[in-house]
Structures are given as structure tokens and as C-alpha cells.
């Protein structure tokens with residue numbers, strides 16, 4: 364491979380957990396931005412009608428084509444540049460909610476995103492798909508399109524509740540629509556050090572998922588919550604924050620687990 368050329372390691376990762384508010388969108392944006400700043404070519408796909416990934420990357424709702432039209436067979440995937448070099452976005456808005464029913468009568472309704480991504484995946488090292496807090500057709504499309512699933516877990520008492528449903532869905536999909544589907548890993552999010560509860564929950568999660576749990580833990584950090592209202596990943600909004608450092612560390616851990624070194628060190632400095 365000539366120096367400076369991109370290694371071929373295209374990987375599609377669905378970021379999923381049917382619980383809301385566990386850090387799916389925050390992880391998708393900031394992990395993707397950290398990978399892009401480590402010289403990986405990254406595409407993020409918004410599959411949540413709430414469109415938080417889209418707005419969190421500074422894209423205003425309403426004007427552009429979205430993933431919705433493409434899923435229904437009207438045109439190609441719209442791909443937009445984001446504020447981060449090497450990071451591209453397939454946007455969504457609230458119209459995507461209609462796809463949960465409009466896809467039902469269509470042929471290959473669970474494979475629509477997979478087919479769309481097949482046409483672009485060789486342009487990227489990583490494609491991260493943000494999913495809605497449900498196990499409906501939008502999430503199913505993401506899980507059928509993906510090579511692996513990254514599961515964010517909020518370090519709180521009920522973190523493991525409902526996970527049986529997700530694991531059952533994953534094994535069902537693995538047995539039928541997407542036999543190669545694997546778990547990329549589990550990320551502990553919003554870890555607070557004020558109480559012992561977080562540590563205890565983290566221990567339980569590590570017992571359950573063992574080596575699948577990333578060593579990097581994402582702390583509760585207000586900068587992570589503020590950044591989306593500025594339309595920026597935390598690495599651009601406050602590169603010195605603990606949140607930025609954590610997502611850089613997570614991106615390095617993901618790269619090394621995948622046998623790839625960052626092409627250049629993702630810097631937490633602007």
C-alpha cells in the first residue's frame with residue numbers, strides 16, 4: 364500500500380439500544396468525529412426521526428433531501444459535508460417517522476439501507492448509523508445494514524433492563540437477515556463519580572458482557588450536552604473537555620481493537 368493511501372477496512376457499525384437517552388446520538392457524533400480526526404474517512408447516517416444527529420452536526424432541518432426519500436426508493440442517499448473534515452452525514456428529519464409504516468408494504472423492506480450503503484461503503488473506513496429508541500423497521504434496517512452493533516449503556520440502575528430484548532433481536536437478525544452481525548462492543552456512558560452506584564452498575568455490566576465492554580468509559584460531562592446546540596462535535600466545541608478526551612480514547616480503542624492504528628494521532632487540541 365503506497366504511503367498515505369487509505370487501508371481498505373470499511374466497517375459499518377450500528378449504534379443501538381432501544382432505550383432513549385442512553386447516549387446513542389452523542390456517541391455516534393463524537394466517536395465519528397474522533398475517528399475522522401484520526402484521518403479515517405467516516406460517514407454517519409441518521410436513522411432517528413428526531414434528527415438529533417443531523418442537528419448536532421449543524422444541519423438545519425427542512426431543506427435538503429434526507430435518508431427518508433432514499434429509503435422509499437426516491438433517489439440516492441444524500442451525503443453532506445459536516446464541520447469536521449472527512450466526516451460526512453446522511454441527514455434525517457421528522458418525516459422519517461412515516462417510514463416505519465410506509466416501508467411495510469415495500470419489497471425488501473428490511474434491506475433498504477443495506478442496499479443504499481453498498482453503493483457508497485468503499486468510500487469510507489467507517490460508517491456509523493444512529494438509531495431511534497425502538498426496535499422497529501428503522502432500527503431493523505440499521506441492524507441488517509451493519510457489520511457490528513455498538514451498544515451504549517447509561518451507567519444507572521436500570522442499565523441492563525430491556526437488554527434481553529435487544530440481544531434477542533440481534534440473535535434473530537443474526538439467524539436470518541444478517542448472519543454476519545456481531546457485537547462491536549458496549550460503551551458505558553454518562554458515568555458519574557458522585558455515587559458508588561455507577562461503579563457497581565459498571566461491574567455488573569462487565570460481568571455480563573465481559574471483554575465486549577470497552578475499557579474507555581464516557582464520563583458525565585456538560586460539554587457533551589452543550590455541543591449539539593452549537594452544531595458541533597465536542598472535539599470542535601471544547602477539545603480540552605473530559606468528554607472530548609474520552610471520545611478520542613474510545614476512537615483509539617476501537618481502532619486498535621480493529622487492528623488499525625490512527626493514521627495520525629487524533630489531537631484533543633483545536
Ligand code: ADP
Pocket residue numbers: 382383384385386387388389390415496552553554581582583584585587588589606
Ligand atoms: P440517545 O441518542 O440514546 O437518546 P443522547 O445521546 O441524545 O441519547 O443523550 C441523551 C441526553 O444526554 C442528551 O441531552 C445528551 O446531550 C446528554 N448526554 C449524553 N451523553 C452525555 C454525557 N456523557 N454527559 C452529559 N450529558 C450527556
Ligand code: MG
Pocket residue numbers: 387388389411415494
Ligand atoms: Mg438519539
